[in-house]
Amino acid sequence: MAKGIETSANEKAFIIDALTQGVRTDGRKLDEYRDVKISLGSQYGSVDVTMGETRVLCRISSEIVAPYEDRPFEGLFTVSTEISPMASPMFEQGRQSDDELLITRTVEKAVRRSNALDLESLCIIAGAKCWSIRADVHLLNYDGGFIDASCIAVMTALQHYKKQDITVSGEQVLVHDFSERSPVGLSILHVPICVTFAFFNPHGVEQNIKGDAKEIYVVDPNMQEELLKHGILTVTINKNREVCQVSKAGGLPMDALTLMECSHKAFTIAEKLTNDIKKLIEEDDLQRKGSQWKMLSASNDR
Amino acid sequence: MAEIEPITFPPAVLARVSPELSLQRHLAIGIRPCLRTFEEFRAVECTAGGLSRYSEESVKDSSVLGSSLVKSGNTTVICTITGGILEEDLPAEVVNEDAEAVNAIFAPEAIEEEAKEEFDSLESNAAVYPIVEVERGRIGAPTDEEMILGQRLYETLLHSGIISKESLNVRVGLRSVEEDGKVVITYFDDSEIGSELGPKRKWQYVLYAKVKVFSRSGPLFELVWYSLLQALKNTKLPRAYIDESAADIKIPVKIRGNFAAVREQYQIICDPLEHDTLILNEAALGYASNFCIIDIDEESRETVEPEDQSMEVDSRSVLLADVEGEEEEASSKKTMSIVVDSKGEELKSVTISGGVDNDQLKRAVELARLRSKQLL
Amino acid sequence: MESQTTVLTRVDGSADLVHGETRAIVSVSGPIEPKARQELPAAAALEVIVRADVGVADTREKLLENKLRSVLSQTILTTSYPRQLIQIVAQVLESGEDERYTCKEAASIINGSYLALIDAGVALQCSFAAESFAIAQDGEVITNPTPLDLRQSKSSHVVCYSIRDAKVDSLLFSDSIGSFTETQLYSVLARGTESVEAHHRHFRSTIEAKISKDFVWKLQ
Numbered sequence: 043m044a045k046g047i048e049t050s051a052n053e054k055a056f057i058i059d060a061l062t063q064g065v066r067t068d069g070r071k072l073d074e075y076r077d078v079k080i081s082l083g084s085q086y087g088s089v090d091v092t093m094g095e096t097r098v099l100c101r102i103s104s105e106i107v108a109p110y111e112d113r114p115f116e117g118l119f120t121v122s123t124e125i126s127p128m129a130s131p132m133f134e135q136g137r138q139s140d141d142e143l144l145i146t147r148t149v150e151k152a153v154r155r156s157n158a159l160d161l162e163s164l165c166i167i168a169g170a171k172c173w174s175i176r177a178d179v180h181l182l183n184y185d186g187g188f189i190d191a192s193c194i195a196v197m198t199a200l201q202h203y204k205k206q207d208i209t210v211s212g213e214q215v216l217v218h219d220f221s222e223r224s225p226v227g228l229s230i231l232h233v234p235i236c237v238t239f240a241f242f243n244p245h246g247v248e249q250n251i252k253g254d255a256k257e258i259y260v261v262d263p264n265m266q267e268e269l270l271k272h273g274i275l276t277v278t279i280n281k282n283r284e285v286c287q288v289s290k291a292g293g294l295p296m297d298a299l300t301l302m303e304c305s306h307k308a309f310t311i312a313e314k315l316t317n318d319i320k321k322l323i324e325e326d327d328l329q330r331k332g333s334q335w336k337m338l339s340a341s342n343d344r
Numbered sequence: 345m346a347e348i349e350p351i352t353f354p355p356a357v358l359a360r361v362s363p364e365l366s367l368q369r370h371l372a373i374g375i376r377p378c379l380r381t382f383e384e385f386r387a388v389e390c391t392a393g394g395l396s397r398y399s400e401e402s403v404k405d406s407s408v409l410g411s412s413l414v415k416s417g418n419t420t421v422i423c424t425i426t427g428g429i430l431e432e433d434l435p436a437e438v439v440n441e442d443a444e445a446v447n448a449i450f451a452p453e454a455i456e457e458e459a460k461e462e463f464d465s466l467e468s469n470a471a472v473y474p475i476v477e478v479e480r481g482r483i484g485a486p487t488d489e490e491m492i493l494g495q496r497l498y499e500t501l502l503h504s505g506i507i508s509k510e511s512l513n514v515r516v517g518l519r520s521v522e523e524d525g526k527v528v529i530t531y532f533d534d535s536e537i538g539s540e541l542g543p544k545r546k547w548q549y550v551l552y553a554k555v556k557v558f559s560r561s562g563p564l565f566e567l568v569w570y571s572l573l574q575a576l577k578n579t580k581l582p583r584a585y586i587d588e589s590a591a592d593i594k595i596p597v598k599i600r601g602n603f604a605a606v607r608e609q610y611q612i613i614c615d616p617l618e619h620d621t622l623i624l625n626e627a628a629l630g631y632a633s634n635f636c637i638i639d640i641d642e643e644s645r646e647t648v649e650p651e652d653q654s655m656e657v658d659s660r661s662v663l664l665a666d667v668e669g670e671e672e673e674a675s676s677k678k679t680m681s682i683v684v685d686s687k688g689e690e691l692k693s694v695t696i697s698g699g700v701d702n703d704q705l706k707r708a709v710e711l712a713r714l715r716s717k718q719l720l
Numbered sequence: 721m722e723s724q725t726t727v728l729t730r731v732d733g734s735a736d737l738v739h740g741e742t743r744a745i746v747s748v749s750g751p752i753e754p755k756a757r758q759e760l761p762a763a764a765a766l767e768v769i770v771r772a773d774v775g776v777a778d779t780r781e782k783l784l785e786n787k788l789r790s791v792l793s794q795t796i797l798t799t800s801y802p803r804q805l806i807q808i809v810a811q812v813l814e815s816g817e818d819e820r821y822t823c824k825e826a827a828s829i830i831n832g833s834y835l836a837l838i839d840a841g842v843a844l845q846c847s848f849a850a851e852s853f854a855i856a857q858d859g860e861v862i863t864n865p866t867p868l869d870l871r872q873s874k875s876s877h878v879v880c881y882s883i884r885d886a887k888v889d890s891l892l893f894s895d896s897i898g899s900f901t902e903t904q905l906y907s908v909l910a911r912g913t914e915s916v917e918a919h920h921r922h923f924r925s926t927i928e929a930k931i932s933k934d935f936v937w938k939l940q
Contacts, residue, residue: 463871463872464871464872465857465871465872465873465874466820466871488782488785488786491779491782491783492779492782492783492786494779495779495780495782495783496783498779499783499820499822499897500897502820503820503875503876503897503898503899504898504899505899628899677794685899689901690899690900690901691896691899691900691901691902691905692897692898692899693896693897693898694894694895694896694905695894695895695896696891696893696894696895697790697794697892697893698794698891698892698893699882699889699890699891699892700891701890701891702906702909706902709902
């Protein structure tokens with residue numbers, strides 16, 4: 043197997059020609075998002091997200107630490123997205139390429155900077171103790187859309203995660219085991235969802251600069267489309283129609299009105315996904331509660 | 345037609361050109377390339393190194409708390425121990441009387457259960473944080489070998505129970521100024537009064553070890569482990585006291601109209617002269633030995649001239665103790681590294697790689713035992 | 721134990737393995753083109769990467785990499801692929817043990833690597849399998865200990881054997897840490913042969929399932 047994935051000139055021409063006719067190689071419509079399969083693990087905060095061939099896993103963990111000195115009222119939240127050669131041999135171990143860096147930064151901006159997780163609620167004793175929440179994103183299989191999938195995975199995992207309950211006693215903190223007291227969830231302020239668009243110009247980039255060519259854009263590009271794209275745009279939006287982040291790093295210049303159009307499309311997708319995630323979490327919660335009730339009734343019988 | 349003359353090399357050249365062949369030819373006549381016999385260890389020389397601040401009569405101005413200098417063959421290992429003091433996060437019930445009461449209300453059963461179930465065999469063990477540096481003529485990020493050595497030292501120390509957490513507790517004193525302006529430092533050693541006077545806080549020493557290796561010749565773990573233990577043996581911990589004038593400060597913080605009292609800050613100061621010896625669990629002290637097994641090929645055995653047969657090499661594979669040199673290290677596909685405690689009763693760590701059979705393992709453990717006793 | 725192969729598409733071989741509380745996914749790419757500094761003239765270079773489930777990789781993972789490498793360098797027929805690279809990435813998904821122990825993870829990534837290498841079609845000298853053990857305070861040997869067993873144990877062990885004709889052939893790797901006697905070490909090694917053979921039988925069924933899936937066009 044070749045290390046990098048290269049597309050031949052023929053293949054490239056074919057894919058772009060197909061796009062001009064509104065057909066994508068994987069049979070989707072131009073503005074069709076891939077089916078997102080989310081499965082929740084047995085542990086709190088463990089989520090497996092599959093989008094087409096792309097597979098991302100997220101684990102949330104927490105511990106009690108001292109807060110930053112200049113932010114005594116806030117907890118800590120870190121997102122780690124390191125890409126290993128497991129996702130595809132084209133990623134090198136230990137060396138971050140520009141693309142990888144962009145993925146990491148965009149996910150971080152989308153989730154952390156948009157204040158999706160209420161950091162102040164993580165504070166236990168101001169200036170002395172706070173929760174540190176850590177999201178480890180493991181990228182297992184690469185077929186485009188790492189940003190979108192990572193964002194969904196982190197946001198689902200954060201909503202699913204429950205940390206141990208605590209009691210503050212003087213300056214000390216008592217951590218209650220899951221068996222002692224039911225665990226508490228994190229306070230999530232909103233659910234940002236990333237939607238990525240790839241832009242193509244069938245007549246070459248120069249034509250676009252002249253301003254008379256029409257670019258094509260596709261939602262949620264797969265790996266092949268990502269490799270051939272002329273430009274890329276990631277819109278992070280939540281259910282409240284608030285744009286949290288727009289990232290368009292170079293590439294094809296685009297019509298300002300297209301941005302509006304893309305944002306609209308992103309909103310519809312984000313709304314559906316947010317509702318799907320919410321439903322999934324609720325179902326899981328109910329199931330867990332159900333098993334808990336069963337345990338209780340068993341002890342009552344005695 | 346030219347006749348093909350066999351080429352001969354001096355041993356040192358052959359060793360570089362074809363390490364495998366050189367080793368095979370040596371072993372076939374019953375000797376190792378380093379001229380040791382099969383089960384002979386290198387002599388190990390060890391001194392305290394003299395780097396520690398307590399190494400001489402008067403206390404030196406140095407942050408090193410213990411040191412060792414180990415020489416074996418061509419290799420020299422220097423190990424220095426430094427340290428710091430960290431506040432321990434105590435469970436709430438130790439500090440606050442009401443904590444237990446609070447807990448009891450919420451989960452009375454859980455407390456009892458916990459006491460029964462939660463036994464942690466590593467709970468009372470402590471370790472040091474080692475950094476290993478193998479000099480290779482240039483600087484840069486640590487190599488894999490250095491990281492692996494560091495982690496192995498840490499794990500072996502933690503699991504062997506040589507240092508107990510208790511021995512790293514800081515028994516703090518209190519510095520106060522008397523009415524006549526004299527500064528007095530009181531240490532409450534064993535007296536019960538002290539615990540009531542002293543703060544309800546606990547501090548612990550954290551020890552760091554820096555191990556430097558010069559002129560590496562063969563696997564290093566055993567030497568590095570030895571040097572670490574030797575350095576720990578002469579490690580002395582400075583006494584520390586709380587400066588009374590600096591204790592009990594509450595720093596008010598004001599951000600966005602909110603107030604919060606930052607917890608009391610104590611200033612812990614190390615005594616320049618007073619010090620304690622670090623107590624090690626002598627019974628758990630164990631020394632490491634490494635072995636490799638080399639299969640002698642048929643061809644090499646046949647080349648041996650009868651007069652060279654100084655020693656009976658009857659078995660097809662031989663056990664070599666204390667691997668040294670490129671030839672032995674490169675050809676050794678079967679290796680063992682064994683840590684035995686000084687009494688020779690318990691093993692602390694055994695790593696075997698390659699198809700070692702039970703007889704060979706038995707012999708290696710026996711030799712490791714002798715070696716551990718000898719090194720004590 | 722549950723195992724599954726070909727779980728990822730971008731690599732040549734992969735396996736997902738659940739053993740007790742521990743879960744790991746291992747991928748193998750190879751033979752592929754190596755970087756210039758990795759290239760060996762007469763054999764394949766091995767790049768072994770172990771990644772933790774939580775937190776960034778540190779020296780603990782380096783030591784695990786070293787253990788896995790010592791097994792793989794004995795079993796992969798590296799001489800069949802001169803000047804090539806075989807890349808093995810082991811991602812621990814659930815460590816199933818305290819971070820002070822590594823035996824369960826070590827056994828799982830060794831077993832996962834075996835299945836992933838078979839899945840990738842990389843030439844092997846022999847089959848292999850591993851198992852983790854703990855010795856309790858009373859001297860009892862516990863196979864595949866739970867996290868609680870480990871916390872209360874005197875020592876922890878991982879044992880890996882090579883297998884020929886479904887029978888244990890020779891010891892490939894063994895790592896023990898803690899306090900234990902020589903006799904206990906031998907009994908762990910002996911216990912290892914039984915469970916390793918059992919694991920191998922399980923792997924055979926996993927591989928059988930893989931082959932019947934791969935050759936579905938031929939079988940029907």
